[in-house]
């Protein structure tokens with residue numbers, strides 16, 4: 508808010524806040540969404556299921572006239588014992604020139620946090636698509652979250668702001684359309700594979716979960732059922 512002129516970006520009715528009493532602990536899910544000229548969608552979601560789950564998930568989508576990676580954050584804590592942290596500059600493309608420009612600068616930060624770059628295997632996603640080789644991906648403990656993860660979070664965020672400040676806006680319509688498509692493909696890929704879909708369903712029901720995924724989190728994706736119907 509200090510850095511950008513943020514405007515609220517509407518969240519569809521009923522998706523900004525929901526309460527569940529299905530689980531062991533009552534759970535709430537709350538989301539916030541903003542936009543500004545440089546960043547077309549800044550969303551974050553907090554799931555508070557008391558001692559059973561504490562989750563913070565966020566994606567920043569730059570405007571379509573920047574080819575910058577998306578900033579992706581997923582911090583999950585289940586009953587204090589399972590703490591999973593993921594943070595990355597999520598590349599829209601995987602060609603050499605793109606990686607050199609937008610991913611290579613992450614290396615120094617990645618190397619600063621070897622304890623958070625554990626090279627864990629991905630089960631839901633393909634590590635070579637929309638992830639960089641300098642992502643932070645770790646299973647850790649609450650103390651490390653308060654100290655190292657918080658430091659790393661600030662470092663990654665600052666580098667992202669620097670990159671954005673240096674970015675040159677695209678001018679050609681065809682270049683811009685390529686970014687529109689790449690961000691849309693990211694939404695489709697992510698919505699189809701999101702490992703949280705089961706968790707949302709179990710707390711808030713299948714119908715709400717589908718709406719949350721396809722109308723808010725990844726709103727440029729089309730539900731599989733709709734694709735099949737076409």
Ligand SMILES: C=CC1=C(C)/C(=C/c2[nH]c(/C=C3N=C(/C=C4\NC(=O)C(C)=C4C=C)C(C)=C\3CCC(=O)O)c(CCC(=O)O)c2C)NC1=O
Pocket residue numbers: 552554562564565566578579580581583591593594595628629630631632633644701702703706724
């Ligand atoms: C509110 C939305 C939302 C939530 C709550 C969410 C949760 C979520 N993310 C997960 C894993 C994960 N999450 C990510 C990464 C990301 N995930 C992201 O949404 C983003 C932006 C990144 C990018 C940094 C990765 C890499 C894993 C491990 C998945 C795997 O093993 O393939 C898991 C599985 C945890 C487990 O192993 O038990 C859940 C439940 N995902 C969501 O989209």
